[in-house]
Amino acid sequence: MRSIILICCSLFFYSVSDAQSDSVYQSLIAKAGLFHLQKDYKSAISYYEKAFQIQQPDALTAYKAASMYSLDSNHNEAFQYLHLALSSGWTEADWQSFDPYFDYLRTSYAAKWRIIAEQAFMKESQYESTLELPALRKEINSLTLDDQKLRYQKIQAKTDSARESINEQIMKSDIRNVNHAKKIIRQYGWPKISQIGKDGQNNFWLIVQHADQDVRFQQVALKAMEKLKGTNEINMENYAFLYDRVQCNLNYKQLYGTQVEWTNRGEASAFRPIFEEYxxxxxRKVIGLQTLRIYALTYGFVYHKISPEQSNKKDSEYKAQVQHLMDSAKVYYTKGQYQRTYDFYNAASTFLGGMSNADNFEAAIIFSKIASVSNEDKYKSIALDFLNLLFLREDLSKAKLKKQPSFKILFNEQRWIDIDKGVRNKTTFDKSYK
Structure with missing residues (x-):
């Protein structure tokens, strides 16, 4: 009996020890990633080295470490970790060939670079032979590579006119990539890992994730991803990111805590509001994501887990703020102070999940009425903003729109026509992506 107890205690000890080691490793990698973003390469290397004493890196982490060593002009370690990345499963040879982080190796150690580049393409070729749709993977990876090249050119641009020109190219690239992604969704649904590989699927996700100008498409893509949940054909971390992105774009709270707030200086400061944060x-654990505390470190801010009581109190205060703003807006509306009405409604709308569908519909009615009495087009636009959000949330019906007489002033607006058409053709729209 005593020996059984000792065995159980030993198993528990090693389980806890492994969990603690993994947590320390993840924290160190997160800090390395932060210093990477801050371009403090020596500090990034220091944290990578500490982490690798605990655990050998996977392919992506080894690749990132190699890039830091290259930027620090340490060719021996850079090549060592590139070899480790390749042996661990790194497969994006085209990206490796372009990656500006390795310019030092390309120029100073050209012969060694050619050898490792050849090895990378050989590894990729072997990997592609295991996939069902290798040509589609190549196509997707090429789209994202071209996009990244443009963004790198923008960073290197030295004049405003050059940056403006590249911005136009980036916009065209984004539109082209999204249109391409739509065709892929129509033909294949969400491409599976067995079809285009992990890297191909990740690059496809990047295109969709950044398509914020087309939230409706993001919703369709998310539904396509959901069909693969519970299989080994999808990266659940990418699913979590897209789910939260769509939620935030619909002005709901996020679920997985993948989206952060950014300051005017371009620094992450906190997580965007999370549903039932406790x-x-x-x-996150269920789908293999690290804790919020560790994830926050990658962005350079500190996060402390909150209790159910703290979470509920936070939610109550949040709702009270939104209600106060909406109540104030309505008071100003009754006083005929329409700009102040807008100011308070606009403030309320910035709280993710703060305004319900009923609140948004009421706001649309109020601003339609204001547009009727003020003859100012901007209030039509504001009313349509609220209605468009409800359309994206799939909370509008033809009867609901036509029943409200205040909306008559919007009937000739192109956005109204688009919303009305979208509501009537919702079934057709969804079918076009099946």
Whole structure:
């Protein structure tokens, strides 16, 4: 009996020890990633080295470490970790060939670089032979590579006119990539890992994730991803990111805590509001994501897990703020102070998940009425903003729109026509992506 107890205690000890080691490793990698973003390459290397004493890196982490060593002009370690990345499964040879982080190796150690580049293409060729749709993978990876090249050119641009020109190219590239992604969704649904590989699927996700100008398409793509949940054909981390992105674009709270707030200086400061925040770490754990505390480190801010009581109190205060703003807006509306009405409604709308569908519909009615009495087009636009959000949330019906007489002033607006058409053709729209 005593020996059984000792065995159980030993197993528990090693389980806890492994969990603690993994947590320390993840924290160190997160800090290395932060210093990477801050271009403090020596500090990034220091944290990578500490982490690798605990655990050998996977392919992506080894690749990132190699890039830091290259930027620090340490060719021996850079090549060592590139070899490790390749042996661990790194497969994006085209990206490696372009990656500006390795310019030092390309120029100073050209012969060695050619050898490792050849090895990378050989590894990629072997990997492609295991996939069902290798040509589609190549196509997707090429789209994202071209996009990244443009963004790198923008960073290197030295004049405003050059940056403006590249911005136009980036916009065209984004539109082209999204249109391409739509065709792929129509033909294949969400491409599976067995079809285009992990890297191909990740690059496809990047195109969709950044298509914020087309939230409707993001919703369609998310539904396509959901069909693969519970299989080994999808990267659940990417699913979590897109789910949260769509939620935030619909002005709901996020679920997985993947989206952060950014300051005017371009620094992450906190997580965007999370639904039932006290449950988030458990939800993340189910799909293999690190805790919010560790994830926050990658962005350079500190996060402390909150209790159910703290979460509920935070939610109550949040709702009270939104209600106060909406109540104030309505008071100003009754006083005929329409700009102030807008100011308070606009403030309320910035709270993710703060305004319900009913609140948004009421706001659309109010601003339609204001447009009727003020003859100012901007209030039509504001009313249509609220209605468009409800359309994206799939909370509008033809009867609901036509029943409200205040909306008559919007009937000739192109956005109204588009929303009305979208509501009537919703079934057709969804079918076009099946």
């Amino acid at each position: 449950k988030t770490d458990e939800i």
